[in-house]
Amino acid sequence: MKTFVYIDHFKGEVQPASWEAIGLAKNYGTAVALVFGADTDEITKAAFEYGADEVIVVDDAALTDYLAEPYASTLSALAASSSPDLILFPTTARTREMAAMSAVDLSTGVLTDVTGFEMNGDQFVATRPIYEGKLLEKTVCSGKPVMATIRGRVFPKPARESGKTGTLTKGVAKTDTLSTAHGYSAAESAVNLGDAAVIVSGGRGVSNNPSLTPPAGMDEKQAEVWRAQQGFALITDLAVLLGGAVGASRAAVDGGYITYAHQVGQTGKVVTPDLYIACGISGAIQHLVGMRNAKVIVAINKDADAPVFKQARYGVVGDLFAIVPALTEAMKKKMGK
Amino acid sequence: MKIIACIKQVPDSEAKVKTEGGQVSWGDAPLVINPFDEYAVEGALQQKEASGGTVTALCVGGESAKDALKHALAMGADDAVLVSDAALNDIDTVGAARVLAAAINKIGGADMVIFGRQTLDNGAGLTPAQTARIIGWPMLGLAGQIKVDAGSVSVERVLEEGRQTVSAKMPVVLSVVQSIGEPRYPSFMGIRKASKATIPVWSLADINTAAPAPVITRTELTTPPAQEKEVEMITGESAADIADKLADKILAEKVL
Numbered sequence: 001m002k003t004f005v006y007i008d009h010f011k012g013e014v015q016p017a018s019w020e021a022i023g024l025a026k027n028y029g030t031a032v033a034l035v036f037g038a039d040t041d042e043i044t045k046a047a048f049e050y051g052a053d054e055v056i057v058v059d060d061a062a063l064t065d066y067l068a069e070p071y072a073s074t075l076s077a078l079a080a081s082s083s084p085d086l087i088l089f090p091t092t093a094r095t096r097e098m099a100a101m102s103a104v105d106l107s108t109g110v111l112t113d114v115t116g117f118e119m120n121g122d123q124f125v126a127t128r129p130i131y132e133g134k135l136l137e138k139t140v141c142s143g144k145p146v147m148a149t150i151r152g153r154v155f156p157k158p159a160r161e162s163g164k165t166g167t168l169t170k171g172v173a174k175t176d177t178l179s180t181a182h183g184y185s186a187a188e189s190a191v192n193l194g195d196a197a198v199i200v201s202g203g204r205g206v207s208n209n210p211s212l213t214p215p216a217g218m219d220e221k222q223a224e225v226w227r228a229q230q231g232f233a234l235i236t237d238l239a240v241l242l243g244g245a246v247g248a249s250r251a252a253v254d255g256g257y258i259t260y261a262h263q264v265g266q267t268g269k270v271v272t273p274d275l276y277i278a279c280g281i282s283g284a285i286q287h288l289v290g291m292r293n294a295k296v297i298v299a300i301n302k303d304a305d306a307p308v309f310k311q312a313r314y315g316v317v318g319d320l321f322a323i324v325p326a327l328t329e330a331m332k333k334k335m336g337k
Numbered sequence: 338m339k340i341i342a343c344i345k346q347v348p349d350s351e352a353k354v355k356t357e358g359g360q361v362s363w364g365d366a367p368l369v370i371n372p373f374d375e376y377a378v379e380g381a382l383q384q385k386e387a388s389g390g391t392v393t394a395l396c397v398g399g400e401s402a403k404d405a406l407k408h409a410l411a412m413g414a415d416d417a418v419l420v421s422d423a424a425l426n427d428i429d430t431v432g433a434a435r436v437l438a439a440a441i442n443k444i445g446g447a448d449m450v451i452f453g454r455q456t457l458d459n460g461a462g463l464t465p466a467q468t469a470r471i472i473g474w475p476m477l478g479l480a481g482q483i484k485v486d487a488g489s490v491s492v493e494r495v496l497e498e499g500r501q502t503v504s505a506k507m508p509v510v511l512s513v514v515q516s517i518g519e520p521r522y523p524s525f526m527g528i529r530k531a532s533k534a535t536i537p538v539w540s541l542a543d544i545n546t547a548a549p550a551p552v553i554t555r556t557e558l559t560t561p562p563a564q565e566k567e568v569e570m571i572t573g574e575s576a577a578d579i580a581d582k583l584a585d586k587i588l589a590e591k592v593l
């Protein structure tokens with residue numbers, strides 16, 4: 001059995017779930033990693049070390065920046081010529097798009113955001129959450145190859161074996177495209193909520209510290225945002241200490257406290273970290289659906305009746321401006337940092 | 338400019354969704370327009386305001402989905418079309434994209450077809466790119482901002498790593514995200530207009546297409562095991578005292 005594993009990366013930064021996909025592929029035979037882009041030597045090396053038997057590199061200037069059409073066409077051509085049984089991807093905005101298009105080219109289907117994968121007879125069966133995680137479905141795909149994007153941090157990451165190598169093949173890019181990429185605007189700090197093991201999130205409560213005096217000359221809205229930024233600075237300190245990422249509620253995003261890339265919930269990201277600390281977040285259903293599958297949830301809120309406590313493992317009724325910095329200090333001491 | 342907004346009807350987030358006889362059931366919870374698709378309608382109306390033209394809301398679904406289309410009309414869409422057919426019962430995502438592509442052709446094409454990012458129910462997030470691939474138009478996905486200039490569309494894609502600018506010649510397929518702007522509330526006039534509207538219902542025969550055979554099928558449906566969530570409230574003399582106890586609890590969970 002042969003599996004293609006698409007290694008998704010942004011300017012050389014690989015989505016860790018790509019390695020998890022190599023681990024999964026190895027359960028079913030040969031794992032062939034696909035690496036697209038320019039200057040990809042480091043990624044190729046890592047793909048071998050994580051267990052790829054073969055790496056197909058498509059190094060072409062036209063693939064320097066991700067663009068849906070040439071990426072999808074290149075993938076479809078490779079799949080058409082070497083007939084893999086299965087193509088695995090980490091679930092990202094890019095892979096949903098290129099897998100979607102490739103599946104049309106190859107007359108097959110894509111199972112997205114897969115959290116379980118097994119073989120039943122000669123059929124792959126994928127488990128995926130639907131209805132915002134309220135139900136789980138098992139699905140099969142009758143097309144060939146079966147295409148599946150896996151959720152990050154669900155499947156085990158294989159151990160990296162330094163120095164391991166395998167067969168290196170050069171693939172050809174299909175560069176026909178209907179659209180043009182013009183590069184990235186001042187990148188928002190890379191927010192990778194999907195892969196974070198720890199997320200510390202702030203909500204509307206982060207702007208609620210009347211004792212802070214904003215610089216003179218600010219109107220009410222500017223003062224609110226300024227206060228919120230002081231609150232998010234405390235949240236960021238804790239997140240950095242724990243090696244995690246910063247999340248936010250939609251109220252915080254809509255308030256202009258922080259960018260949309262940080263939003264957790266129905267219209268933001270669905271996350272499953274090991275630890276989720278919600279600060280000044282009430283726990284509206286649209287937020288909860290994005291984080292309730294975290295292993296351990298801690299809620300810090302002024303209001304003892306806030307619904308977020310119903311989802312939490314640990315709760316603190318209190319002012320986040322006092323509790324969060326105190327928690328950072330306590331963790332620092334206990335972690336010996 | 339001719340703009341089509343693709344919308345789906347889904348059970349509301351608050352709905353208690355269960356399995357019943359192997360089928361999905363949401364009791365009598367209300368069905369609503371997929372929240373992401375409100376942004377699609379909003380984006381379409383913004384483009385109409387900027388360049389003139391019409392907005393048509395398009396949905397593949399059951400008879401009840403007329404309510405979701407009426408929501409789009411109340412927001413300001415000019416007209417709405419429902420594609421409904423008993424033969425659509427087991428279609429998958431590619432199938433839905435084929436039906437949408439056929440309906441877009443039947444409408445007479447468009448300059449822009451705008452999708453939401455993902456649905457709340459099945460949530461594959463594949464339909465926009467598949468529809469684009471099937472009709473052979475460029476795909477500008479996850480747009481947070483749309484600019485039209487002399488037959489070209491340029492968008493800022495909102496990605497985790499930053500904003501990528503991508504452009505293409507019309508006609509184009511777009512999907513939009515929340516940064517496009519808050520969906521407007523239906524106006525009083527809009528609601529009146531929508532309540533009187535008769536929404537045409539097209540069968541597969543009307544759009545000259547056969548029911549696409551599904552490649553993806555569901556074999557089992559389960560409710561995830563309920564997590565025991567007994568909250569333990571941490572109290573203490575002072576913030577430092579509480580923090581100290583909480584830190585011990587977190588460390589004991591061995592999640593760091």
Ligand SMILES: Cc1cc2nc3c(=O)[nH]c(=O)nc-3n(C[C@H](O)[C@H](O)[C@H](O)COP(=O)(O)OP(=O)(O)OC[C@H]3O[C@@H](n4cnc5c(N)ncnc54)[C@H](O)[C@@H]3O)c2cc1C
Pocket residue numbers: 202203204205206208209248249250251252263264265266267268269279280281282283284285286287290300301302303306318319320321372
């Ligand atoms: C279609 C739709 C989609 C949505 N999608 C999302 C989504 O993706 N993500 C999302 O988060 N929301 C989403 N929402 C919005 C959601 O319904 C809530 O409005 C939102 O989550 C509220 O954010 P919040 O908890 O930060 O604010 P609030 O509900 O205002 O809560 C603020 C909390 O902070 C507490 N607080 C105040 N000051 C302090 C302090 N000093 N210390 C400690 N606690 C304090 C208060 O007690 C309160 O509980 C969506 C809504 C709709 C209709």
Ligand SMILES: Cc1cc2nc3c(=O)[nH]c(=O)nc-3n(C[C@H](O)[C@H](O)[C@H](O)COP(=O)(O)OP(=O)(O)OC[C@H]3O[C@@H](n4cnc5c(N)ncnc54)[C@H](O)[C@@H]3O)c2cc1C
Pocket residue numbers: 343344345371373374377395396397398399425426427428429430431433437451452453454455456458459460461462463464465553554555
């Ligand atoms: C196993 C299975 C069984 C199914 N059974 C049925 C069924 O009985 N009846 C039925 O009608 N469908 C059925 N479907 C189709 C399904 O409900 C969706 O319409 C289709 O799969 C689109 O995928 P999605 O919901 O993941 O949308 P996504 O790809 O997440 O949607 C992205 C965007 O595409 C647009 N979009 C998606 N669906 C529609 C739509 N229907 N109309 C207009 N725009 C849309 C919206 O703008 C949306 O934001 C089935 C699908 C599967 C996989």
